[in-house]
Amino acid sequence: MEKVVYQKSVGLTNNDLSYCPGCTHGIIHKLVAEVLEELNLVDQAIGIASVGCSVMSYFFFNCDMQQAAHGRGCAVATGIKRVRPNNIVFSYQGDGDLASMGLNETIHAANRGENITVIFVNNGIFGMTGGQMAPTTLLGQKTTTTKEGRKKEEHGFPIKVAEIISQVEGAAYVERVSVHNPNFLRKAKKSLKKAFEYQQQNKGFTFIEFLSTCPVNWGMTPIQAMEFVSKEMMTYYPVKVFKDVGDENA
Amino acid sequence: MSRVLMKGNEAIAVAAIKGGCDAFFGYPITPQNEIPEYLSKHMKANGKVFLQAESEIASINMVYGAAGAGARVMTSSSSPGIALMQEGITYLAGAELPCVIVNVMRGGPGLGGIQPAQSDYNQITRGGGNGDYNVISYAPENLQETVDIIKGAFDTADYYRNPVMIAVDGLIGQMMEPVDLDKASQKRVMPAKDWAASGGHTGKDRRVITSLYLDPKQLEEHNLKLYRKYQEIIKNEQKYELINVKDAEYLIVAYGTMARICRSSIEILREEGIKVGMIRPITIWPFPEKAFKDLSKNLKEILVCELSLGQMIQDVKLSVEGRYPVSFFGRTGGMLPEPEDIVRALKKIIKGEE
Numbered sequence: 334m335e336k337v338v339y340q341k342s343v344g345l346t347n348n349d350l351s352y353c354p355g356c357t358h359g360i361i362h363k364l365v366a367e368v369l370e371e372l373n374l375v376d377q378a379i380g381i382a383s384v385g386c387s388v389m390s391y392f393f394f395n396c397d398m399q400q401a402a403h404g405r406g407c408a409v410a411t412g413i414k415r416v417r418p419n420n421i422v423f424s425y426q427g428d429g430d431l432a433s434m435g436l437n438e439t440i441h442a443a444n445r446g447e448n449i450t451v452i453f454v455n456n457g458i459f460g461m462t463g464g465q466m467a468p469t470t471l472l473g474q475k476t477t478t479t480k481e482g483r484k485k486e487e488h489g490f491p492i493k494v495a496e497i498i499s500q501v502e503g504a505a506y507v508e509r510v511s512v513h514n515p516n517f518l519r520k521a522k523k524s525l526k527k528a529f530e531y532q533q534q535n536k537g538f539t540f541i542e543f544l545s546t547c548p549v550n551w552g553m554t555p556i557q558a559m560e561f562v563s564k565e566m567m568t569y570y571p572v573k574v575f576k577d578v579g580d581e582n583a
Numbered sequence: 584m585s586r587v588l589m590k591g592n593e594a595i596a597v598a599a600i601k602g603g604c605d606a607f608f609g610y611p612i613t614p615q616n617e618i619p620e621y622l623s624k625h626m627k628a629n630g631k632v633f634l635q636a637e638s639e640i641a642s643i644n645m646v647y648g649a650a651g652a653g654a655r656v657m658t659s660s661s662s663p664g665i666a667l668m669q670e671g672i673t674y675l676a677g678a679e680l681p682c683v684i685v686n687v688m689r690g691g692p693g694l695g696g697i698q699p700a701q702s703d704y705n706q707i708t709r710g711g712g713n714g715d716y717n718v719i720s721y722a723p724e725n726l727q728e729t730v731d732i733i734k735g736a737f738d739t740a741d742y743y744r745n746p747v748m749i750a751v752d753g754l755i756g757q758m759m760e761p762v763d764l765d766k767a768s769q770k771r772v773m774p775a776k777d778w779a780a781s782g783g784h785t786g787k788d789r790r791v792i793t794s795l796y797l798d799p800k801q802l803e804e805h806n807l808k809l810y811r812k813y814q815e816i817i818k819n820e821q822k823y824e825l826i827n828v829k830d831a832e833y834l835i836v837a838y839g840t841m842a843r844i845c846r847s848s849i850e851i852l853r854e855e856g857i858k859v860g861m862i863r864p865i866t867i868w869p870f871p872e873k874a875f876k877d878l879s880k881n882l883k884e885i886l887v888c889e890l891s892l893g894q895m896i897q898d899v900k901l902s903v904e905g906r907y908p909v910s911f912f913g914r915t916g917g918m919l920p921e922p923e924d925i926v927r928a929l930k931k932i933i934k935g936e937e
Contacts, residue, residue, distance in 0.1 A: 395789065397783070398790075400678070411648065412644065412646060412647060413651065417781060437637060437638065438644070441641065
């Protein structure tokens with residue numbers, strides 16, 4: 334008799350993922366789905382798909398979904414949560430969407446302590462539009478609009494969103510995580526689970542920033558991309574808990 | 584119920600609650616502030632949602648989220664704020680989400696002014712956002728009509744799964760008038776919201792709110808579906824009032840506050856024996872082209888009067904289809920004409936000076 338040792342989460346549909354090889358959106362989708370399943374939240378959840386590569390996420394998460402205008406995920410999530418306070422609401426947004434277009438909506442949702450969970454996927458580049466500079470692009474990093482690399486004098490600095498959100502009084506839980514190896518991936522899942530548990534406990538705004546890859550637009554192999562996350566991105570974007578209202582030692 | 588004396592914006596807010604508004608999201612802007620001020624107290628008292636958003640952009644996207652989750656939602660703003668909402672409005676139309684938007688219009692362009700104007704007719708009826716879409720838009724002329732329309736607007740929005748806008752100019756928002764808040768409104772047989780992403784649906788029952796169709800064939804099909812809906816709305820929802828049109832040799836076309844002023848002009852002209860009437864559009868989209876089908880055989884010319892430099896006149900010309908000459912009178916920037924100004928404008932036409 335065969336024993337099932339691993340299977341796809343019920344939090345995901347059977348649709349084929351549209352992401353490129355080596356992109357970590359798929360891993361992050363899996364973590365979100367598994368956490369929703371483990372907390373028995375799949376049929377309570379309402380998710381928000383943002384503009385960018387992850388716009389297709391409404392095909393992949395096995396719950397009710399809304400596609401939001403570029404950057405407005407946290408406003409749409411606010412609207413949903415305010416009229417459906419008993420549902421679990423999450424917004425899944427990339428860095429072009431959240432850090433460039435939608436920073437205002439994100440900060441204000443955090444400041445109101447909206448009881449929602451934001452999954453912020455930071456790969457430092459505009460993936461869907463073909464690799465332009467994002468606000469999160471590292472200094473020196475080459476993109477199609479910074480062909481000689483990002484220069485602080487001309488383009489400013491890569492923006493540290495988790496750090497900004499952690500300064501907002503209304504935020505309950507803010508952490509940056511990475512999924513570049515199984516060890517970090519397991520930690521990331523625990524963090525994500527905590528965020529959704531906080532929402533269940535009405536603790537307020539929870540924000541998990543995932544460092545992510547874009548091998549195609551970075552011009553790297555998937556393995557090189559994972560190394561770029563651990564060596565370059567994690568140096569500038571520290572992986573840590575920035576705020577946790579549930580941590581008495583913090 | 585007997586009539587009560589109320590300020591326009593407050594009457595609008597009461598009508599929203601009576602119309603079944605579940606949630607309001609908005610941002611302060613003159614001259615509509617009494618609407619959120621009133622609702623901030625009374626929505627919560629009625630167990631409903633009120634939230635002051637950080638911007639009009641956030642407001643309309645909160646409306647989108649709440650509407651997508653199945654709630655009856657409203658926002659209110661004024662011209663520059665409505666400009667900021669246009670992206671959200673095209674998303675709402677594209678995703679077929681119902682909502683009610685109150686637009687207490689003021690003068691433009693840019694920051695413009697805060698006095699009453701009708702210079703956003705094109706923005707409202709032509710779609711300030713991208714794509715082939717329409718917003719059902721009412722332009723009432725007094726508080727009673729405004730209240731009656733708002734009470735029915737949530738049903739209309741839900742029935743067609745489409746945003747509904749009530750465009751009043753700042754004068755209607757700010758003035759006081761007696762109004763019966765409990766007058767019976769039009770009832771529709773409402774379809775179930777079996778499309779709402781309200782949670783609790785998985786697998787094949789999953790509900791998705793989106794306006795994205797990457798395959799052009801699918802997007803064309805979606806647009807044609809919307810088009811058929813708009814055709815149905817054009818067929819069923821044109822609203823207008825005809826005033827002294829039967830024997831009219833001259834016809835005024837005006838809506839909202841301008842129509843009120845023109846009523847006085849018509850009285851003056853009729854007393855002088857000049858046969859003048861008025862077509863008063865109540866819906867500006869769909870434009871009441873039906874009102875122009877059977878005009879008096881004696882009709883000589885049409886005068887379009889607006890608190891703008893001429894926007895609705897295009898729809899009048901399209902409806903008249905060249906059968907009669909169409910002239911224009913307008914004031915702009917928040918200036919209001921006296922009834923005598925319109926009397927003079929019409930007399931110039933009669934003398935052949937214009």
